[in-house]
Amino acid sequence: MPLTWRTRLLILVVVASSAIGAALLNQALILIELPGDPNAKEAYFFQTNRFATYLYEDGTYGHQITLTVQSLLENATHAHVRILISGAEQGDFYVEPITGIVYQNGVLDNNYSIWWIYAPNPMLSLGQGLVLGTTYNVIDPTGFLGIVDRTYTMIVEQKHVYWPHDQALWFILGAQASFDVGLYDKTNNKRISTATLDLTCGVIELWEGAQSNQIKMTLTITDFPISRNRINILPWVFIFGAVLCAVSYLLMRKKWENKTLALMNIEPEKRNEVTILMIAGVGAIAIEFVDIWFYAPLGLGGNLLLHLGYVLGLAVIIYKYKYGFRWLTPAILEILFVGAINLITNDPYVPHLTAFMGSMISWICLLFVSGYERNFDEGNNIVQKIISKFI
DSSP, X not given: OOOOHHHHHHHHHHHHHHHHHHHHHHHHHHHHTOTTOSSOSSOOGGGSSXXXXXXXXXXXXXXXXXXXXXXEXXXXXXXXXXXXXXXXXXXXXXXXXXXXXXXXXXXXXXXXETTBOOOXXXXXXXXXXXXXXXXXXXXXXXXXXXXTTEEEEEEEEEEEEEOOOSGGGGGGOSOXXXXXXXXXXXXXXXXXXXXXXXXXXXXXXXXXOOSSSOOEEEEEEEXXXXXXXXXXXXXXHHHHHHHHHHHHHHHHTSOOOSTTGGGXXXXXXXHHHHHHHHHHHHHHHHHHHHHHHSOTTTHXXXXXXXXHHHHHHHHHHHHHHTOOGGGGHHHHHHHHHHHHXXXXXXOOSTTHHHHOOHHHHHHHHHHHHTTXXXXXXXXXXXXXXXXXXXX
16 A cells, blocks of 8 residues: 555655755754854854864975964963974964964064954855955964065955865865965065865965965865864764654554544555654755765765765665655666766766755655556566566
């Protein structure tokens, strides 16, 4: 017997609630700011001991070393910032820990350092955050760009998503909401550098250009909470999903007279099917989260294996409930498309992996077809029977 539309609606509500519940809880935790919670309402790089390490190229062919920005909190008013190249200190300065404003001759003169600027948390303003055209006064206190204490104007020029895909950048985890800035020398208004910064916390992700050398920097690792929202949300998707699926199964075992709860009155032989479809739906949402926010540690091969594993899981469900293997087509096409894009054209596998939601579409297809009689023409021989499962 097919599942009723009400039962399929129940499955959809449970699956959607696992993601919505996780997102709402994350938002509540941001506003409450529990002690020890990494998802702070606002993130300040110099507020505690922090570091950010970059791959650093100075314009010399084949020459790539590491550069580390290290913050050491000394007291409530001063943080000591050190710039280390290949582990050796190349300069230092002091900032006010919360604002990040640089001390110049012992006083604060409303200049950020080039190494960090404050970016308002977009999670507190419906995703708006920084406004294009916003300007910052910044100073190069160590002369890293070529001239000690040279002042610059930093202008927010564009918002976009940064898609790190090199395996060396696995610690960045996945896509980062970011913004691009231009750095202009105040003495002549000449553009000196272009940089990409994290939209949620202001840390530098990419940097290119200096007064003379064609330097490049790429963030590789940091203990600053650049990925604090995703790290909070994903575990709660699994927790909410597991709890909601288990509670739904227990509620389905009871006979309800109440009209509202009567939605849970499902025939015993259908309870397992409903629960399995719920679990598969939570799995589809989790895979989409990985496709956006956690793809980097897995790399191309790991991501394709993850999707293949999900396809095999759906195949088992399809075989058991005779939905028809044709509904695996979107999930299979996602694997083939992403693999072809990377292997044939050598294009990065993201954001294509994110854009092609094949796993989710295949699960929606199963949810749809579970409401209809599965009477298929299977043909007269083994070849026809196999083909009929897909066409």
